[in-house]
Amino acid sequence: MNGAPLGFDTTAATPSLPAWTCVTGGNDLWYSYTATNTAGLRVETCGSAYDTGLELFSGSCGALTLISCNDDACALQSALNWSPTNGTTYFIRVGGFASQTGTGTIVLIPSGISPGIPVNIVSNIAGTFLDISTTGTPLNLVDDGEVDIPTTIGNALLAAGVARVGSNGGVRFAGAGTDLGFTNAALPSAAAFNLTSQSLLPFWDDVNTVGGTVGNIYWQETGGRLVIQWEDVGFFGAASEIATFQIQVFPAGGPAFAQYLYQDVTGVRAAGGGSATIGYQAVDGTTHNQFSFNTAGAVSNGTVLSVVPLGPVGVGTSYCGPQPVNTTGSSGTLMGSGSASVAANNLSLNASSLPANQFGFFITSQTQGFTPNPGGSQGNLCLTGTIGRYVAPGQIKNAGASGAFSLALNLTQTPAGPVFVSVMSGQTWNFQAWYRDIGPMGQPWSNFTNGLSVSFVN
Numbered sequence: 001m002n003g004a005p006l007g008f009d010t011t012a013a014t015p016s017l018p019a020w021t022c023v024t025g026g027n028d029l030w031y032s033y034t035a036t037n038t039a040g041l042r043v044e045t046c047g048s049a050y051d052t053g054l055e056l057f058s059g060s061c062g063a064l065t066l067i068s069c070n071d072d073a074c075a076l077q078s079a080l081n082w083s084p085t086n087g088t089t090y091f092i093r094v095g096g097f098a099s100q101t102g103t104g105t106i107v108l109i110p111s112g113i114s115p116g117i118p119v120n121i122v123s124n125i126a127g128t129f130l131d132i133s134t135t136g137t138p139l140n141l142v143d144d145g146e147v148d149i150p151t152t153i154g155n156a157l158l159a160a161g162v163a164r165v166g167s168n169g170g171v172r173f174a175g176a177g178t179d180l181g182f183t184n185a186a187l188p189s190a191a192a193f194n195l196t197s198q199s200l201l202p203f204w205d206d207v208n209t210v211g212g213t214v215g216n217i218y219w220q221e222t223g224g225r226l227v228i229q230w231e232d233v234g235f236f237g238a239a240s241e242i243a244t245f246q247i248q249v250f251p252a253g254g255p256a257f258a259q260y261l262y263q264d265v266t267g268v269r270a271a272g273g274g275s276a277t278i279g280y281q282a283v284d285g286t287t288h289n290q291f292s293f294n295t296a297g298a299v300s301n302g303t304v305l306s307v308v309p310l311g312p313v314g315v316g317t318s319y320c321g322p323q324p325v326n327t328t329g330s331s332g333t334l335m336g337s338g339s340a341s342v343a344a345n346n347l348s349l350n351a352s353s354l355p356a357n358q359f360g361f362f363i364t365s366q367t368q369g370f371t372p373n374p375g376g377s378q379g380n381l382c383l384t385g386t387i388g389r390y391v392a393p394g395q396i397k398n399a400g401a402s403g404a405f406s407l408a409l410n411l412t413q414t415p416a417g418p419v420f421v422s423v424m425s426g427q428t429w430n431f432q433a434w435y436r437d438i439g440p441m442g443q444p445w446s447n448f449t450n451g452l453s454v455s456f457v458n
Contacts, residue, residue: 005105006031008094013101016093021400022069023053024408026099031092033108035084041108043092044079044156048104051097054078058090070156070252071097071406072309076337077104079156098348098408119157119257119280119307121291126321126450127304128331129246129261133231136218141167143208143236144182149219153226153249157257157307158200163226163249164193165217168207169276171228171247174198175283182206182236184277187290198283200307202260203245203299205276206236214239223329224353224403225250232264241269255333255352256306262299273298280307315340315347316431320370320382321450326437327355328403332379334433334449338408342425342456345411351397351433351449352404359398360435362390362407364414368430368451379448382432388415399435411456428455 013027035041045052053071057064067090070078076097084090094106139147146166154160164172166180170192177193184204185191192199207230209215215232229246244264250256266272274296281288291305292298299305315336322331330353338346349362369384390396390407392415397405411423423429431452437445 005107007103007105009103010094010096010101011103018064018066020053020055020069020095021066022055022402022404023071023095023097024099025053025095027101028093028095031094031106032089033092034089035086038084038086041084042079042081043106043108045077045094045104045106046079048077048102050100050102050104051076052078052104053095053097054080055093055095056080056082056090057093058088064091069402072337081154081156097406119289119309121280121289122306122308123303124316124318125255125259125304125306125308125335126318126323126331126333127248127255127259127261127306128322128325129263130223130227130248130329132218132220132222132227132229132246133216135222136220136227136229138212139165139217139219140212141165141209141217142211144168144179146178146180151221151226151249153221153251155250155252155254155257158198158249163228165219165228166193167209167217169203169205169230169245170199170201172197172199180204184275184294186293187277187279187281187288189277189281192277192281196283197281199281200247200249200258200260201277201279201281202247202305203230203243203262203265203270203273203276203278205270207233207243208236208239209233210239215242225254225330235269238269241267243267243270255335256308258307260305260307262301262303264301265299266301271296272300278305316452316454319368319451319453320380323379323448323450326353326378326447327439327445328353332433332435332447332449334431334452336431336452336454340454340456341458342411342423343458346408347411347454348406348408349431349433349452350404350406351399351435354399354403354405354435355437356399356401356403358436358438359396360405360433361396362431362433364388364390364429364431366427366429368453375446377434377446377448378437379446381448382451383430386417388417390415423456425456425458428453430454
């Protein structure tokens with residue numbers, strides 16, 4: 001399976017041990033590979049016909065050691081990157097989210113980014129602006145300047161290693177382009193480092209910090225993510241007009257590949273993107289997503305944009321967020337995946353950015369509300385009325401090492417107080433996750449994710 005896609009079908013397979021750690025798994029298949037050198041490798045099921053899961057092990061049959069597990073890396077399919085030891089045999093297991101089965105392809109290739117992963121840029125995922133202007137490293141870039149920074153944070157789209165920050169509101173993650181032009185353009189554009197460079201562009205405009213004397217650009221790895229922040233930056237020829245925005249890049253398992261967060265972008269010059277390009281450009285020069293180009297009011301103060309895999313993700317609308325941060329330094333995030341179709345009955349709730357190895361569960365109601373710090377919680381309850389808890393056997397979850405848990409819902413068994421009801425087409429249900437946390441003195445804390453509102457259809 002080295003380099004050539006290999007077809008597989010798990011429908012007639014059987015479940016195996018050990019138990020899965022990031023998905024339910026279900027019927028699975030096993031593959032082995034013996035490394036012939038130490039070059040980085042990537043195994044993926046991208047493009048398969050169902051929601052897959054992947055696990056990677058070393059060791060031997062009956063004495064396996066888990067290296068990594070992945071659920072969704074490329075839409076609803078999976079990918080894992082690792083640095084092998086020459087001569088070591090690795091075992092790869094393919095299964096499915098919530099025990100799904102189906103057909104697909106698996107391929108083993110050199111690791112790094114997958115430039116052809118199509119992405120979407122959405123505004124329905126909560127995020128928390130992490131101000132690093134007093135803790136981050138200042139870059140002091142001159143007009144139209146760029147600089148490389150090291151990063152240990154990466155995911156299936158954006159590789160860890162080196163990121164190149166451009167003063168004009170963008171960051172290159174792969175490719176050889178060195179310059180981010182001062183004149184923004186529609187995507188794809190050779191001026192966005194170049195057409196064979198992978199770029200995150202939260203606010204590509206003619207930004208000028210004059211060597212860090214008119215605002216500055218900072219970077220820091222904090223809260224389990226890479227943050228790059230343009231703080232009170234000026235513009236060429238308009239130094240008195242300032243803007244503040246940032247990029248956050250998440251590791252695998254985060255709420256998105258990356259988020260763009262805007263704190264102050266409504267001045268006369270910034271104009272909410274009136275002369276800026278906001279989007280993403282891939283190394284192939286064609287797999288890009290342009291959120292806006294020279295569009296006044298495209299973003300506003302408080303806007304959060306998320307770069308996510310293109311596919312059936314982001315079901316529902318986020319509300320009541322972001323919540324107060326937990327001990328990871330970020331807010332717990334709730335997303336829906338699958339479908340809002342009652343007939344399909346395949347909606348899943350996915351909570352992430354949670355404290356590792358803490359338990360929690362999902363709650364639901366047809367009525368939104370707001371109760372701050374219920375029962376001494378650090379967070380806010382965003383439901384009221386008849387509230388149901390998903391606490392049946394198998395429904396109380398543990399966040400594990402990845403700080404995330406998921407639940408595939410059965411819409412015919414929706415908790416509504418002490419009873420169970422069926423969700424009907426035309427109804428709107430609201431969801432939240434409650435989870436345990438540990439305070440600074442070891443005391444038990446709790447918190448909530450954002451709320452998620454889902455309007456169901458036939």
